[in-house]
Amino acid sequence: MRPFDFYAPATVVEALELMHQHKENVAVIAGGTDLVLELNERKANPAVVIDLKKLKELDYIRVEEGVVRIGALTTHAAIAADRQIEKYVRVLHEACRQVGSPQIRNLGTIGGNLAQSSVAGDGLAACVTLDADVTLRSVRGERRMKLDEFLAGEGATRRNILAADELLTEVSFALPDIRHTATAFYKLAKRKSLAISVIGGGMVATVDDNGICTYARMRAGALGRYPMPFPTCEAHLVGKKLTYATMLETLPIMHDQVLEANKSRPWSVFYKKESVQGVFKKVFADVLHQLGLEEVQE
Amino acid sequence: MNKITVHCTVNHKPVSVEIEPNKRLLDMLRVNLGLTSVKEGCSEGECGACTVIYNGEPVTSCCILAGQAEGADIITLEGVSVDGKPDVVQQAFIESGAIQCGFCIPGMILTAEALLMKNPHPTMEQIKEAMSGNLCRCTGYKKIEEAVALAASRM
Numbered sequence: 001m002r003p004f005d006f007y008a009p010a011t012v013v014e015a016l017e018l019m020h021q022h023k024e025n026v027a028v029i030a031g032g033t034d035l036v037l038e039l040n041e042r043k044a045n046p047a048v049v050i051d052l053k054k055l056k057e058l059d060y061i062r063v064e065e066g067v068v069r070i071g072a073l074t075t076h077a078a079i080a081a082d083r084q085i086e087k088y089v090r091v092l093h094e095a096c097r098q099v100g101s102p103q104i105r106n107l108g109t110i111g112g113n114l115a116q117s118s119v120a121g122d123g124l125a126a127c128v129t130l131d132a133d134v135t136l137r138s139v140r141g142e143r144r145m146k147l148d149e150f151l152a153g154e155g156a157t158r159r160n161i162l163a164a165d166e167l168l169t170e171v172s173f174a175l176p177d178i179r180h181t182a183t184a185f186y187k188l189a190k191r192k193s194l195a196i197s198v199i200g201g202g203m204v205a206t207v208d209d210n211g212i213c214t215y216a217r218m219r220a221g222a223l224g225r226y227p228m229p230f231p232t233c234e235a236h237l238v239g240k241k242l243t244y245a246t247m248l249e250t251l252p253i254m255h256d257q258v259l260e261a262n263k264s265r266p267w268s269v270f271y272k273k274e275s276v277q278g279v280f281k282k283v284f285a286d287v288l289h290q291l292g293l294e295e296v297q298e
Numbered sequence: 299m300n301k302i303t304v305h306c307t308v309n310h311k312p313v314s315v316e317i318e319p320n321k322r323l324l325d326m327l328r329v330n331l332g333l334t335s336v337k338e339g340c341s342e343g344e345c346g347a348c349t350v351i352y353n354g355e356p357v358t359s360c361c362i363l364a365g366q367a368e369g370a371d372i373i374t375l376e377g378v379s380v381d382g383k384p385d386v387v388q389q390a391f392i393e394s395g396a397i398q399c400g401f402c403i404p405g406m407i408l409t410a411e412a413l414l415m416k417n418p419h420p421t422m423e424q425i426k427e428a429m430s431g432n433l434c435r436c437t438g439y440k441k442i443e444e445a446v447a448l449a450a451s452r453m
Contacts, residue, residue: 002320003299003319003320004299004320005299005300005319006302006319006363006365008368029363031361032361032362033343036360036363037341037342037360039363040360049319049363049365053366054368077355100343100431101346101431101432102409102427102428103356103409103431104361104431106352106356106357107357107361192430193430193431194430194431
């Protein structure tokens, strides 16, 4: 590790001032499960490192007026253990429950997962599936936007629109009404533990009292730079009775879309265009089970 | 680079360590405090050999900067034994034949200790889940799981 100066501010305001003051070459650390490795391998060489872990004001899960608000410093373990998230937001529960290992989940934070915007970030894929908002703060004030807007990066060096002196402080989304809405996530990986996602597929589906799909959102991580949307598949479902058969009709669309988007990556696309369908079969079965519409036997 | 002083509790005793900020908790424990039971395996949070109990939870000490440990309560294998004798988890590992080369064992024991502190009577599924972040390249994990179950049966 190259030398750096270390600060551990006690408040968000103090952290933002320090970040602004050192914005030319600053790194912030929360869980450290990415940054410490990058420092150790000299892939990251900041002059100043600011520790965020003491900012207890950003460690919370709150449900207020139908909106779930999660502070950036909430760990994957805390989200996975939260009863309300487990019951109402399966997509996020399942994603956080399977990140890394117990040790990594005890350290890594949802804010870090979103701000890192890794190709295979499971928390990111789940939050994008939920069409979540993020709150960014800096000395200039606060801005809030959809994650989809946040992820408008410029490639490898700049993965999202976060400024050097800006902190992602919160992720929020509407609390799903589980009488009509189900959310699900399936992680395909090489092992059960300590494995990075090969595909992380998420879905939100809403039906009316007659079982007609009124809303569908499908996203999958690790298929492109950012979680891949499947708008044609979603459009195919909306307005129809939500059944396994109808949902399976979206798989050829998904196959073609993954093939088209990953043509330049022939070593993985032959596998992924097939396996993405297996991932979403699991997701569909889970959604139908949660909505009490159909039990799929495989 | 200005040195920093880290105040924390290690194995039930308060310590303060003057250290360069570009050191990890793993380095601080091994080099500055001489606690060499904390093993460096993969250095990237993938193997669990450097696991310590950190404010009651198992974490990989290779992913934490020394400065972040300010105010933390840390337990390493050196803080587990009772009056120099193996504690119930250590004894169970010995009796179950769960130890081969031994490199992963400090991390294994600390992960098991952290589980049993929170949940003294875990199911086999809960044991497997809790131990899933610690790799062992000698055994098939079966004896390790049995050791944790044996320790739990004596809690």
